[in-house]
């Protein structure tokens with residue numbers, strides 16, 4: 609599982625950073641890619657990656673500000689032009705209004721898609737668990753921005769233990785149907801009378817990963833709740849140390865506040881994105897250094913950077 613950042617800038621694109629979008633690549637797990645936000649130019653960024661648009665099966669939108677959604681009509685239209693590729697349906701999750709935005713853009717521009725889009729809109733009163741599959745559960749909770757904005761907590765379900773085939777062979781179990789029985793947790797008796805206890809040959813279940821991806825927000829307890837014990841927290845850092853007042857006025861956070869959230873939630877790793885174009889490269893290293901005084905495992909991400917989870 610990886611996160612690839614497609615746009616890490618705040619508000620408007622700059623030469624170094626495009627506006628918000630990131631891809632959660634779940635190729636090994638479910639052969640799908642999930643996008644979080646889709647700022648203008650997201651499809652151009654995707655061209656510079658190995659992501660195939662038809663593998664994008666779900667898009668999660670944090671809020672309706674333009675720098676997070678203006679890339680949708682273009683991406684959705686181009687996704688239709690995948691020659692010789694099977695057309696796959698798409699789910700879009702987001703605040704009330706996202707459906708009307710997408711359908712209006714497509715209708716006015718005369719765009720017809722050869723695949724279906726299923727919309728899942730929510731508002732303040734319909735948050736919580738927004739999706740559950742056999743492998744993942746996704747929760748959304750309202751953050752504190754200038755318009756309705758949410759953060760997402762993606763929880764992978766625990767992974768089943770694996771069968772230790774070498775150990776079974778060493779115990780004299782012939783390869784075949786017995787392996788299947790043991791894998792299903794059944795104890796078996798071999799022809800020579802040896803008892804094989806399944807539990808001795810199956811590793812313990814591994815806990816699933818937790819990935820928290822927040823939209824634009826002031827510092828709020830909702831962020832901490834969404835991020836509790838997460839393997840990775842992706843948090844905006846529109847402002848730097850000392851800018852707490854201006855950050856509050858604009859509905860954003862500083863690097864220090866993001867680090868406080870990471871520390872309070874006990875996450876393993878903090879990735880800072882939504883970086884203002886005012887920050888030059890020397891400022892970026894300062895952003896990281898200052899945040900690290902509160903939460904050590906922090907990194908300021910760049911466009912196209914890929915992070916393994």
Ligand SMILES: [Zn+2]
Pocket residue numbers: 618619628673675676824882
């Ligand atoms: Zn934004």
